[in-house]
Amino acid sequence: MHDRSAWASVAFWAALGTAVFVAGWRMDRLSHQGIAPWSAPGLLPAVVGALMVAFALVLALQTWREGAAPPRGSAADEAGEIDMAGKAADAAGAGAAEPGDSWRGSILATVLCVLFAGVSLGHGWPFQVEAALFILGFTAVFRWPEWRAEGRLARGLAQTAAVAVVAAVAIASLFESVFLVRLP
């Protein structure tokens, strides 16, 4: 699974790099304006695209070589050294997903957030109402099984609704009245 996603990453970067290089190369060089060719707008994109493809190839080589390598950090741990980059990477969340991580939670959160911010916002409903419904809906979706198991569905919903209304009104008031932002 890890290998497949690693190769998918390589393909993504190679494709992106190629597309960017081609776009930069084909970009208008504005020669009709008499500008110096070295200041053409497509120069940096072409350089970036070429570097992306080069690094994607290096990544492909690394992925192929690391196919059967031991997990990172094991040698350092055995030596009693501190694997600083590894610990910083793990702490910063740049490591691969830990066993037990759930895509389900992230996908659900993505759908809810995109529905709120990408679809419903800016269509005439007051922001406070949309925000309160979003907070209530988000919390309810994730805590429903727990509330049901504990037999406090109604109480959980009521408490969350109260928190959602207070939070939505407070945030909207803060932005609108204190920081003078017109709400979407």
Added chain:
Amino acid sequence: MEGLSHLGTALAGLLGPWQIAYALGATLAGIVIGLLPGLSATLGVALFTTLTVKMAPTDAILVLVCVYVGAIYGGSRTAILLNIPGTAANAAACLDGNALARQGQAGRAMGIATTGSVAGSLFGVVCLAMFTPLLAETALKFGAFEFFWLGMAGVMLSGTLTGSSPVKGWLMGLLGILTATVGLDPIHAHPRFTFDQNALTGGIGLIPALVGAFGFAEVLTVMGQPRMKAVVSTVGSVLPKIADVLRHWRTILRSGLIGVFIGVLPGVGEDMAAWSSYAAAKRASREKEKFGKGSVDGLIAAETGDNAAIPGALIPALALGIPGSAPAAVLMAAMIIHGAQPGPMLMVSSPQYVYDIVGITFVATLAILVFGLVLVRPILWVLRVPREVIMPIVFVLCVLGSYSITQRLFDVWVMLGVGVLCFLLRRQGFPVAPFVLGLVLGDIIDKSLRRGLVLSDGSLAPFFTRPISAALAALVIVMLLAQLPPVQRWWARRTRSTTP
């Protein structure tokens, strides 16, 4: 003497009642942000940037620096009590801080963490005041060639030192540079990657992109992880013992130096400063076996290092216009929004501004001392709020924060898109910090490359022959070559042959 005069003016300006209120309020908000796992200092500074757009410039920067300092400090609370770092910078504090807490010394551990944080920050403030003018004076000699390599070195260094693979870091840096090219090109105003969309002619906003990368992406990451129950253990006295401080003065000094140095390195950040300080303290210690089991030395080293990195990150941001960390990058963006222009000319055109930042950082340090001593138990109440309630509230703030800069829904969509992209890439081991550096430095790299080539009439020679350019180019090339397997094998053979 002129510097002292400017510093005095800065401190006098920060003694007003509103300024004290802003400092305390913003530091408290920063501590809460740092306390909550999943929220980062970068997100805190980005969200508060949107809130402070209409404030007076000095007050706005005061709020942002206090949030920054508070967030880095606040994460040590959960690191010590729950073994969960509030921010990545506090991960090193987990090792010994939590061990001390489990031995019934939670209060002592928090007192030590507060002492280390304050000492590190004060050391960093002194370095900020001393070295920013010196670096800015040196940078006045820089031309387009030097700035091109400086930008590239910054992005490459960030990619090399963060994350699990330098190549992945470099790819993220290039993605950031590419994102910065979207919109009208800064020299000829020619549209690039706009796909005939008016909304894209203004480019990708830095703040919405950062809020997406560090806010929305974090919400998605947290909601995909197993829930951790916060059980807050009892806390004794948090007053630091003078003996603890005096006995570990060497560690404090060493960690302060390391923290400032790491902070100066572009895009590396506070987490690497903490780990580097911790590793150095362990190497120098006569009680290495205690590290990881409740070593006071280890805890002080980690907290001093990460807090010293904050002023350290501001040195290149102010002097060169190149941020030393992701939060410093957002702070730089905020300075530009409020009319300042970070870079070598800042010390020439408005030297008072630099000393205002020094004064603000000093005030923020005092604020964390106050809260570190008096607000330990009440603030931990925040940890009892379920993440299913906190995360949607954070997301609503992300939405409004992205929207409020230019009042366009397009910026909200940028936040969503960048957030999903960074979430997916992070799961594959691609770090986000180099992307931020690339986004911030892309404009400088673009303009410098093209200006340099126009000045040299297309010749690449000045990029490699001017002294400073040559040194920076060599750094970039060495970083690249060091990742090639044949070079790594040669180095390993050479190291084995010289080791007795």
